[in-house]
Amino acid sequence: MSGTHDFVVVANRLPVDIQNDVDGERTWTRSPGGLVTALAPIMRAKGGAWVGWSGAADTTIEPFEADDMWLAPVPLSAKEIATYYEGFSNATLWPLYHDVIADPEYHRVWWNAYLEVNRRFAEAAAVNAAEHATVWVHDYQLQLVPQMLRRLRPDVRIGFFNHIPFPPVELFGQLPWRRQVIEGLLGADLVGFQRTGDAANFLRAVRRFTSYGTRGQVITIGKHWTRPERHVRAATFPISIDSAQLDELARTEAVEKRAAEIRSELGDPDVLLLGVDRLDYTKGIRHRIKAFGELVAEKKLTVPAAALVQVASPSREQVDEYKTLRHEVEVMVGNLNGEHGSLGRAAIYYMHHSYPQEEMAALYRAADVMLVTALRDGMNLVAKEYVAARSDLGGVLVLSEFAGAADEMSQALLVNPHDIEGMKSVIMRAATMDPREGRRRMRALRKRVLEHDVAHWANSFLSVLEAVPQRTSHV
Structure with a gap:
């Protein structure tokens, strides 16, 4: 059975946050984030559907239209959130994939939950996809969906x-x-990665x-019984941000004024360093x-001539490793x-909460040095956000060589975060x-980030995927 949507996105979360008001009425707000920004125009143009979890446990929501997109919620029980999401996705795959x-x-109980939830997502995608539709599945929580969906809908x-x-x-x-x-x-048909090395690792795993x-x-998948031979491409598509929007925001008088206020509130240090991360061990x-x-x-x-602002937004606070990390960071800051x-x-101004985009843009404009020192990162969009916000060509980006962004942003100062003396x-x-020198480096970084934005990323991936020949509906 096929649906009516020529383009279907399958992701762990829906692109909206759903709330119930005091009268029991259900309302929604569009989620922040680059993926939603990149895909929303494509969804509208193609009449697309988005399959994902609502974010609420033990809640069944009928499909609905929001922000000119058809949203198909996949329900998750509290037990499945603990086993599929917090368990297999974030306590098995996340650390394994981050070295x-x-x-x-x-x-095994986590794996069984992962199987069941992936099957449910695949079934929802199959129901919503029109004949010969394009279906784009996202991220490590849903790695089994492509095969499950192909068995249900070999035409897509x-x-x-x-x-x-x-x-x-x-x-x-190890897995x-x-x-x-x-x-x-x-x-x-197409498996995309952030870095060339990630695609190479996947191809080695296929061979092994x-x-x-x-x-x-x-990769060639040979003919078997009635199944025809087909080919799978593994390629690199480095993700980006809505750089034009952030560039425009950071140029506003309100953001520039707030940036000056931030520096004043911190005692006008000679050097203001900034770190912005989810509170994650990676x-x-x-x-x-x-x-x-x-x-x-x-x-x-010397303090107060130099100060470090560390924004560490809460993350996976029910997981033991994250509780331990928060304690260790707060002890280090206190000492x-x-x-x-x-x-x-203070030497370090530590904030364990998130900020709206306007405040983040002001922080980026205020900071002399941006520290992105990930031990392992698929991309790290904060590095690109900092560059997009610096139309003044001020600031210096210090970037871990283990972040995917390092492949593209060679004008940053690259660092091995394990080498403390080097850092x-x-x-x-x-x-x-x-x-x-700072302006020369920032000018080159901005050219890359503004030209290769999130829309460029989405369009480059989809242009390769949509070049795949159509198939029949027969297995």
Whole structure:
């Protein structure tokens, strides 16, 4: 049975946040985020449907229209949130795909929940997709959906994009269900990754754990009974942001005024450093604070002439590793401020909450040095946001070589966050950089980020996917 939508997006979450008001009426607001921004115009143009979870446990919501998109909610029980989402997705796959910075946990009950939920998403996609539709599946929570959907709807084109890294085969091989995951992804016609190395890791995993042959970027799935031979492409499509929108926002008088206020409120430091992250063990927050603390202790940076603002938005607060990380970060901040701060002037200003986009734009404009020191990151869009906000050509970006953005942003100061001495040297270089060199670097970074925005990313992926020849409805 086919639906009526020629373009279907399948993601863990719907593109809206749903609330119930005091009268029991259900309302929605559009979610922030680059994926929604990139795909909303395409959804409207193609009459698209979006399949995803509403964000509420044990809640069944009928499909509805919002923001000119057809939304098809997939229900999740509280138990499934604990096993499929917090369990297999975020305590098994997330650490495994991020170089085992934390130890992955392998539980069969979590895998069974992952199977069941992926099946439900695939069924919802099959119901909503018109004949010969294009279906775009997103991210590590839904890696089995492509194969499940192909069995249900062999006529549709299927794309999959992995927003996080794909691990080396030596690490991926730990996963007890490694072949099932690879087979799940190979249900797609096009599998997209952030970095060339991620695509190469995936192709190596295909060769190691399946019998399929590869040639360049292409995997051949041989003919079997009535199933015709087909080809799967694994390619690189680095994701981006709505850079024009952020550039425009950061140029407004209100944001420029707020940026000046922020610097004034912090005592007009000579050097203002900024970190903006989800509070996640992959982001290198502890390494960053350690390097900054040593620079202050060695009096290479002095307080209050130098200050670090660290925004760490809450993340997965029910998971033990994240509770431990929050405690460790807060102890480090407290110790550093206790030793080097003074009355009314801290060494580190630590904020454990999120800010609206206007305030973030002002922080980006206020900061002299942006510290992006991820231990492993699929892309890291904060690095691109900082660049998009700097139409004044001010500021220096310090960027981890282990973030996907490092492949594109060679004019940043690249750093190995595990090398504390090296990071200290790079931070000092950024803090004392000649303004002419800084402007030259920022100009080159902005050219890249403004030209390769999120719409460019979506269109480049879909142009490759939609070039796949149509198939019959027969398996």
